[in-house]
Amino acid sequence: MGPTVSTEQVSVRPxxxxxxxxxxxxxxxHKHSILALGAAVxxxxxxxxxxxxxxALCFYAELSPRTLNFDRDAxxxxxxxxxxxxxxxxxxxxxxxxxxxxWDPDYALQxxxxxxxxxxxxxxxxxxxxxIVRGDHDIEPxxxxxIFDPPFxxxxxxxxxxxxxxxxxxxxxxxxxxxxxxxGNSLKNLDIDVHDLRPNHARSDAIFLAxxxxxxxxxxxxx
Numbered sequence: 001m002g003p004t005v006s007t008e009q010v011s012v013r014p015x016x017x018x019x020x021x022x023x024x025x026x027x028x029x030h031k032h033s034i035l036a037l038g039a040a041v042x043x044x045x046x047x048x049x050x051x052x053x054x055x056a057l058c059f060y061a062e063l064s065p066r067t068l069n070f071d072r073d074a075x076x077x078x079x080x081x082x083x084x085x086x087x088x089x090x091x092x093x094x095x096x097x098x099x100x101x102x103w104d105p106d107y108a109l110q111x112x113x114x115x116x117x118x119x120x121x122x123x124x125x126x127x128x129x130x131x132i133v134r135g136d137h138d139i140e141p142x143x144x145x146x147i148f149d150p151p152f153x154x155x156x157x158x159x160x161x162x163x164x165x166x167x168x169x170x171x172x173x174x175x176x177x178x179x180x181x182x183x184g185n186s187l188k189n190l191d192i193d194v195h196d197l198r199p200n201h202a203r204s205d206a207i208f209l210a211x212x213x214x215x216x217x218x219x220x221x222x223x
Contacts, residue, residue: 014221016134017042017171019142019209021202022149023078025109026071029155033065034119035078035112038202039126040210041133042142043223048196049207057223059129060203064116068109075105081201084115123160131165137221142171142213144187173212190215 019040026032039059040052052058062084076098079085085096085108094102096111117125130139143149150170157164173187192211197204 013138014136015138015140016220016222017140017142017210017213017218018130018133019206019213020149020153021144021205021209022152023081023202024074024148024152025065025067025078026069026074027148028069029152031067031069032071032074033067033069034063034152034156035065035075035116036082036202037061037063037122037126038204038206039130040203040206041223042210042213042218042220044214044219046193046211046214049204052207056129057133058203058207059126061122061125062112062116063119063122064113065109066119068106068113070105070109072105075108076103077200079103079105079108081198081204082112084112090115119156120160123156127157127161127164134165135222139165140169140171141166142173142209142218144173144209144212146170146172146175171213171218173209173216176216176218187212 019042021038022034023036024032024034037060041057043057047055047057049058062082079096079098084090085093090096090111094100095104095107097103098108141150141153143153150172154168157166187209190212192208192215194208197208
C-alpha cells in the first residue's frame with residue numbers, strides 16, 4: 001500500500017476528471033505537433049485498460065502532424081509507442097523504428113502524415129467522447145505537470161474545437177500531491193500498479209495518471 005491522502009473532493013460542483021497525456025514532435029506548440037493523444041476518466045477504483053475500453057472510459061488517437069518540424073529527441077520518444085507503424089506497409093521497416101540506427105525521423109513523420117488521423121478530426125472526436133462521459137457534469141482535465149501538455153492541449157482545443165467544454169481549468173497532479181503531503185511531487189511515491197500498462201504509450205500513460213488521481217482521493221461524479 002502507498003501513502004494515504006484526504007479523500008475530500010477537489011471541486012464543489014459535480015465534476016468528471018479526465019487524465020490527458022500527449023506525445024508531440026517537439027516542445028514548441030507553434031512549431032511542433034501533437035502526434036498521439038491519450039485520455040482516461042478518473043474512476044473511484046483503478047480499472048484495467050480492458051475495463052476502461054469496454055466501458056468507453058478511455059480514448060486514444062494518433063494524429064497527422066500539423067507541420068513537419070521536429071525535435072529529434074522528442075520525436076524519438078513519441079515514435080516508440082505509435083501503433084500506425086505496425087501497419088503492413090511499415091511493419092519491420094527500420095526507418096520508423098526509433099531504436100534502430102537506420103531510423104529516419106523525416107520518413108517517420110511522412111508515414112504518420114499518411115496514416116494518422118487529421119488533427120482537427122481527432123480533437124473533435126475526443127471532445128465528443130468527453131461530452132458523452134461527462135453527461136450533465138462539469139469537466140476538468142488532469143495533467144502530470146503544467147509545463148508541457150496543457151499548452152498543447154489548450155492550443156489544439158482552441159484551434160479545432162470552438163466552444164469545447166474544458167474551459168480554462170486543469171488539475172496538475174504533481175503540485176496537488178506535493179501540496180497535500182510531505183513526500184515531494186514524484187508520482188512514483190504513489191506506488192501505482194503498472195503491470196498491465198504499455199510503456200511509452202499515450203493512452204497507458206493517461207491511465208497511469210488517472211490511477212494516480214484516484215490514489216490521491218480525486219473522484220469523478222458518477223464513476
